[in-house]
Structures are given as structure tokens and as C-alpha cells.
Amino acid sequence: MLKRNVTTLAFLVAAQAATADEFAPALEAYLHSNVTAWATDPVILDALRSANSRTGDFDSDQILALDQAWRAEVGQSNTPTIEPILNNAAADFLRGQVDASGGAISEIFIMDSVGLNVATSAVTSDMWQGDEAKFTQTYSAGPGATHIGEVEFDESAQTYLGQVSMAISDPATGELLGAVTVGVNAEQLF
Template identity: 45%
Template sequence: MNRNFLISLTTAAAVGFFSSTVAANEYEAALKGLADEQIRVWAQDPAVVAAIKDQNKTSENLSQSDIDSMDKKWRAETKGGASPMIDKVLANDTSTFLKGVKEESQGTITEIFVMDKKGLNVGQSDVTSDFWQGDEGKWKKTYAAGPDGLLIDDVEFDDSSQTYQSQVSVTIVDPETNVAIGAVTVGINVEMLE
């Protein structure tokens, strides 16, 4: 392979990495403000809290094998054909509420999904690629971190929406006990923050 080509490729990769790091830092304060002033507020809606608490009761005794099986079924349904599991979640009251929040954002929010204490989807505005988020940072750094959990992911270009996005995830708590019960992840179109 041509040495000059490799040097150019390495330089381009370094510049691309630097640009994505700068972009993430550039929006971090605005995204944190959005998390604290808006997301944490509507994520604590009594209906959302009640839905998480209800699902926590049913998921309490699920084994990892049960969770893996559910996740596998969800992933298969995302590939097309019948999708009773996805349809059931998208039709529930929590998903309806989240779709309304997304719509009211007028393009700032690109997706929302709420997770229970095991990292399983409770409701969502759009279909997620998987049902179990419990192995990902968006759950591990929020629910698993306790009541003040917050994760602001790097800004990345999203091919499906053709926008630059960051995912902001926060813990959802039981307002009576201030104990973590779940989490929410919100996709933010950072171009709308300018």
C-alpha cells in the first residue's frame, strides 16, 4: 500500500477523531442543561414512574437466559414480518406519552426509550434495535449509578435521520424513596441546540 496514502488516512482519522471529540465537548453544557431542566422533569411523570414500577414487578424474577431470549425475539422482529412483541410495546401508554414528548420537541428529540431496573424497554417513541439495554453504558451509567446517574454520549452522525446526535441518559427514581427504578435515553439533534 502507498505510504503517502497511509499517512493521509492516518491524518484524516486523527482529524475526524479530534472533530468528534470537540463536537461532543461543544454541546456538553447544553445537553447537561437539557437533562437537568427538561428530561429529568418529564421522565418523572407519574404515569412513566408507575409503568416502570409495574414492569419491575414482572421482570423481577427473569433470569439472564429469559432476558436473552426476549432480546433475541425482539431483534428478529425488527427484521420484518410479524412483530407482536414490538407492537405491544409501541402501543402502550408510556410509548404514547414518549411519542408526544418527541413531537412537542419539534425535531430536537430524535428518539426516546424508557428502561426498567433490568434494562428492558418499558416504552419508546421509535423501535429500538434491541429490547435489552442492560449491557450498555446508557443503563450501566444511569440506573446502575443511582439516582443522579447521567450519561452524555459523544456526538455522532446518524444516517437514518441525517443529523448529528448525542444520546442523553438519566436515572428515573421513585419519588417517594428517591431510589433508582429505571432510566431513560433521549436522542438529541444537537444542530437544534444552536
Template identity: 45%
Template sequence: MKTLVSTVALVGVTAMWLGSASANEFRPQLEALLATEIAPWLSDATVVDAVKASNAEHAGLSDGDVEALDKTWREEAESGSGPLIDRILGNELSTLLSERKAAMEGKVSEMFVMDNRGLNVGQSDITSDFWQGDEDKWQKTYAVGPDAVFIDEVEFDDSAEAFLSQVSKTIVDPQTGEAIGAITVGVNVENLF
């Protein structure tokens, strides 16, 4: 009983402390994590080649096609798998992202890469939707340009049972310097210290 009371008290204090915190209060730590543990491998051929291939594959999609893919993904996500999800989670980029997430030892809850349409290219975990193009994580990175970084507010994530901030960055073709996609990393701010 004493352990339960202590745990509840610790969670309560942490929640009050983090509840008033915004991503900006953690910005230096999040930027350092991005610079030292994420950005160095974003020019890896596995990342760049996968994003370029996805850009080529999705170049001719209409808005209706994107909506249909997103609808299919959402339906598959509800059941936990399906052909689209299995194809994305089974690719080389998703394997790399899962390995990078594991190597970060609890600092990261998820990683996913998007193409120039905002569609998922690879991910460490199943996202709730396939199309991110209508969200800040894509609109404030890829859509802004090669040097863009977006650090979102800290929020409590029920599924992860942790306080997270999403850190997003444009992915650049190292040959041309042009923006080709973006990455989003869900960071557990409690584990930054």
C-alpha cells in the same frame, strides 16, 4: 444546481464543525435541555408506574430469558413489527414519549425508558434492540444510582441523517428516592441552537 451546491457546502461545513465536537462541547446545552424539558416529567405517574410494573414483570427472568427477549425484539425490528414491539409501542408510556418527542420540535430523534434490568419499557420509536443493560446508557445511569446522568459523544446517525448525542438519566421513585430505571433521549445537537 446552485441550491444543491449550497446545500452540499453547508452540510460539509457543518460536518467538519460537528465532526470535531464531542458531547462535552454541547454538555451545557444538553444539561439545560435535560433539566428544563425532560427531567420535570420523569416523576409522572405514567413513567414511574410503567417502570415499576416492568421491574415486577421481569424480576424472575434469567440471563437466557433476557437474551431470548432481545433476540425476539431484533427479529421483529427487522420486519418493523411483531407482538413484543406492538405491546411496547402500544402502551401508555410509549404514547407519552411520542408526545414529548413531538413537543420538542426536532430537538429529539428518539426517547426510550428502561427498567432495572435494562429492558425497554416504553419508547417513541423502535430501537434496534430490547436489552440496553450491556450499554453505557444504562450502566452509567441506573447502575450508578439515583442522581446519575450520562451524556454520550456526538455521532452522525445515518438513519436520522443528523448529528446526535444520547442523554441518559436515572429514573427515581419519587416516594422512596430509589433508582428504578433510566431514560435515554437522542438529541439532534444541530437543533439545540
């Protein structure tokens, strides 16, 4: 336990002195060596296609109404907006990736063509990611686009986390379907 605390303390001191750009190469390497291998699994692609057929024509009022409903349900026992996103085959697949990461991944969620959560490994604070860089710099930028977020200290996890995101395209057709965001435990990258 003492070794873990000393290692964590050393990382925290180094992380406080580092800029986001110093973590970007390690986060990007993690994205390409770990996430791309499973981000186009059929269960993910099917979930995105299905969501896009339902939400692809939503206007901003419909999107914001869903997001407001989600936010109101966070932490509540009755969660009819959150429940289908948290409990589906793609969400189960994402939780499997979190478990298989050995602590390197804290969360994963996939977003449809309008930036709404389709599946998530755990409850997120909001449903609509369409106004955030994790979506605007991936899905909105087109196939192959990635976004590396800043590494920040997460109070609830008591560790430094960074988010890596990428656009998801159908490998057979090239059709852009959505995006994925992965919360990575930065301590495990070094």
C-alpha cells in the same frame, strides 16, 4: 432551503472538529432543563413499576431470549415482542414529548431495573440496554446518575444526534425504578 443547507453545513464542519466533551455541557443542560420535568410523570413511573414486577427476577437467559426475539422482529410485520413496548400509555406519552420538542428529540425510551425497554417512542435496534453505558452509568450508578453519550452523525436522520440518559427514581419514595434515554438533535442545541 438554502439557508438551512448552509446552516447545516456549517454545523457539520464544526461538529467534525469537535470532541464529544465539547457537546456534553449543551446535552447535559438539555437533559436538566427539558427531560427531568417529565421523566417522573405518573405514566412513566407506573410503567416502570409494572415492568419491574414482571421482569425484576429475570435471569440472563430470559433477558437475552427477549432481546433476540426483539432483534429478529425489527423490520418484520409480525412483532409480538415489540408491539407491547411500542403501543402502551407510556410510549404514547414519550411520542408526545418527541412531538412537543419541535424536532429537538429524535427518540425516547425507558428501561426497567434489568435494562429492558419498557416503552419507546419508536422501534429501537434491540430491547436490552443493560450492557450499554446508557444503563450501566445511570440505573446501575444509582439515583441522580446521568450519562451523556457522544454526538454522532445519524445516516438515516441525516443529522448529528447525541443521547442523554438518566436514572429514574420515584420522587415520593426515592426508590430507583429504571432509566430514560433521549436522542437529541445536536444541531438544535446551537
